[in-house]
Amino acid sequence: MPNKTHKEIIPTRPHIADEIQNGIRFDSVITMMVPAEKVYAYWRDLKNLPNFMKHLSSIEITGSETSHWKWSVLKGQAEIEWDSEIVRDVPGALIAWRSKEGSTVAHTGEVSFRELPFNRGTEVRVLVNYHPPGGSVTDFLERILGESPQGELQEDLRRLRSLMEVGEIITVEGQSRGGMEETFNPKLYSHH
Amino acid sequence: MKAVTWQGTRSMKVERVPDPRILNSGDAVIKVTSTAICGSDLHLYGGFMPGMKKGDIMGHEFMGEVVEVGPNVKKLKTGDKVVVPFTIACGKCYHCHKDEWSLCDNSNPQAPKAELLMGGESGSGLFGYTHLYGGYAGGQAEYVRVPYADVGPLQVPRDIDDDKVLFLSDIFPTGYQAAENCNIKRGDVVAVWGCGPVGLFAIKSAYLLGAERVIAIDRFPERLALAETACGAEVINYEELDVLEELRKRTGGHGPDSCIDAVGLEAHGTGLQYAYDKVKTNMMMETDRPIALRQSLYACRKGGTVSIPGVYGGLLDKVPFGAAFGKGLTLKMGQTHMHKYLKPLLNMILEDKIDPSFIISHRIGLDDAADIYETWQKKQDGVTKIVIKN
Numbered sequence: 001m002p003n004k005t006h007k008e009i010i011p012t013r014p015h016i017a018d019e020i021q022n023g024i025r026f027d028s029v030i031t032m033m034v035p036a037e038k039v040y041a042y043w044r045d046l047k048n049l050p051n052f053m054k055h056l057s058s059i060e061i062t063g064s065e066t067s068h069w070k071w072s073v074l075k076g077q078a079e080i081e082w083d084s085e086i087v088r089d090v091p092g093a094l095i096a097w098r099s100k101e102g103s104t105v106a107h108t109g110e111v112s113f114r115e116l117p118f119n120r121g122t123e124v125r126v127l128v129n130y131h132p133p134g135g136s137v138t139d140f141l142e143r144i145l146g147e148s149p150q151g152e153l154q155e156d157l158r159r160l161r162s163l164m165e166v167g168e169i170i171t172v173e174g175q176s177r178g179g180m181e182e183t184f185n186p187k188l189y190s191h192h
Numbered sequence: 193m194k195a196v197t198w199q200g201t202r203s204m205k206v207e208r209v210p211d212p213r214i215l216n217s218g219d220a221v222i223k224v225t226s227t228a229i230c231g232s233d234l235h236l237y238g239g240f241m242p243g244m245k246k247g248d249i250m251g252h253e254f255m256g257e258v259v260e261v262g263p264n265v266k267k268l269k270t271g272d273k274v275v276v277p278f279t280i281a282c283g284k285c286y287h288c289h290k291d292e293w294s295l296c297d298n299s300n301p302q303a304p305k306a307e308l309l310m311g312g313e314s315g316s317g318l319f320g321y322t323h324l325y326g327g328y329a330g331g332q333a334e335y336v337r338v339p340y341a342d343v344g345p346l347q348v349p350r351d352i353d354d355d356k357v358l359f360l361s362d363i364f365p366t367g368y369q370a371a372e373n374c375n376i377k378r379g380d381v382v383a384v385w386g387c388g389p390v391g392l393f394a395i396k397s398a399y400l401l402g403a404e405r406v407i408a409i410d411r412f413p414e415r416l417a418l419a420e421t422a423c424g425a426e427v428i429n430y431e432e433l434d435v436l437e438e439l440r441k442r443t444g445g446h447g448p449d450s451c452i453d454a455v456g457l458e459a460h461g462t463g464l465q466y467a468y469d470k471v472k473t474n475m476m477m478e479t480d481r482p483i484a485l486r487q488s489l490y491a492c493r494k495g496g497t498v499s500i501p502g503v504y505g506g507l508l509d510k511v512p513f514g515a516a517f518g519k520g521l522t523l524k525m526g527q528t529h530m531h532k533y534l535k536p537l538l539n540m541i542l543e544d545k546i547d548p549s550f551i552i553s554h555r556i557g558l559d560d561a562a563d564i565y566e567t568w569q570k571k572q573d574g575v576t577k578i579v580i581k582n
Binding site: 032121158166169170173182183 | 198
């Protein structure tokens with residue numbers, strides 16, 4: 001892997017997120033054992049995003065730089081939608097986007113991919129900045145972003161890491177436990 | 193199928209539950225032929241570990257026959273006889289690449305719960321061992337789902353007796369890693385606290401790795417007898433002798449070169465210190481009773497190593513860190529990096545260097561599994577190791 005620092009690969013300032021003054025910012029970072037090009041390519045193919053973004057119920061690609069997002073809120077009871085456009089795209093290194101004018105939730109975001117020296121993997125850093133519409137900030141957070149937006153961003157990145165490293169996200173949903181009605185899996189008996 | 197489920201503190205039940213099925217493409221389902229109850233299951237039974245839910249299927253030591261594989265399983269086949277390591281690992285992340293399998297980044301689907309406890313990234317998922325470790329259904333059942341089937345399960349010869357290889361699932365590698373972590377050199381004296389199965393395998397492993405003498409510490413005569421006769425250790429009954437004084441005397445005044453705490457968070461002891469921990473844990477002011485750990489830190493020779501295979505779950509009180517610092521000790525601990533040890537230790541068994549079945553005291557059917565937890569917890573009936581046969 002190339003032994004370069006972040007700054008040699010991409011200029012880090014200005015963040016697109018800095019366009020919004022006094023926004024509600026979240027950022028998170030994770031490291032995964034795949035090349036930066038692979039994560040970049042997966043993310044840039046925007047239809048992959050619902051595979052690891054828990055609240056993104058669907059995404060529609062509307063142009064080479066534009067897409068339409070449907071975001072699940074209020075624990076799945078409602079959906080909000082917006083149009084997004086990619087405003088900076090540095091292959092293998094950075095994608096930055098902002099919501100288009102007139103969106104319910106105005107925001108900017110960027111994700112950067114930095115390959116670490118000595119086979120330490122690729123650092124994936126996300127920064128999102130929401131422009132709060134009227135009302136109190138707390139109310140906005142709870143209604144739109146869920147109870148723990150920072151934690152959920154981290155969870156999204158953890159799922160991305162599993163997809164990139166293993167190809168799949170491990171689950172225990174649907175496994176057997178006590179107190180459930182007994183059911184039979186015919187495949188367990190078929191080979192006898 | 194039938195399974196042993198956790199119903200609450202000191203309450204287990206054998207009940208009928210849904211058969212497991214493939215949930216991820218790399219899964220297999222194993223028909224369990226033999227499974228064991230681990231000393232660390234007693235921590236769950238006693239309610240010492242947080243993160244259990246009513247209905248959780250117990251068990252992390254099991255083996256059997258592969259009966260179903262997911263679409264992405266390449267190596268494992270239906271009909272294979274396998275032993276399953278209790279730590280679950282993806283085989284692809286940073287830590288798996290470093291042979292640190294029990295620190296796998298991807299195998300705990302409930303990692304945020306563990307991170308609150310760890311103050312950092314979660315370790316690997318474990319079978320049947322709380323929702324902090326992923327909430328995976330365990331193997332004290334007729335069938336069990338095994339994720340990452342091409343990474344974990346160890347194929348063993350079809351004609352080998354289950355009892356000889358079952359403990360590759362946890363306690364033999366755990367005892368072996370505990371001894372390996374001691375960095376044993378020729379002439380070394382190793383002290384082992386706790387003569388349960390992990391302690392006994394740690395004694396055997398310490399000798400295999402070249403220890404000159406092993407001194408084993410416990411209070412139960414039947415365990416001390418096994419340590420002495422089956423494993424060749426010198427023994428100390430801590431209810432009869434002052435452990436620190438005795439160890440000093442037996443090691444030329446300087447203490448053992450390495451100490452292994454194979455007891456963990458529910459240690460028993462004598463005197464004021466034990467009373468102190470009982471009161472504090474009962475008042476929820478301390479989560480663990482680190483009596484064996486304290487003794488091992490005090491006993492260890494300057495520059496020595498304290499290796500901790502015993503499980504700890506939370507916050508400890510009055511740990512003599514000054515002693516550890518003052519003597520320049522090395523501390524090694526953690527869940528076992530199982531996958532690293534499976535093949536080498538299987539080879540030792542196949543070469544007749546060790547027969548792990550010596551620790552088995554009880555063989556029972558699944559229907560009797562719920563009640564025997566109480567028997568073992570009360571240390572009745574001479575229990576050293578319980579194996580459940582399906």
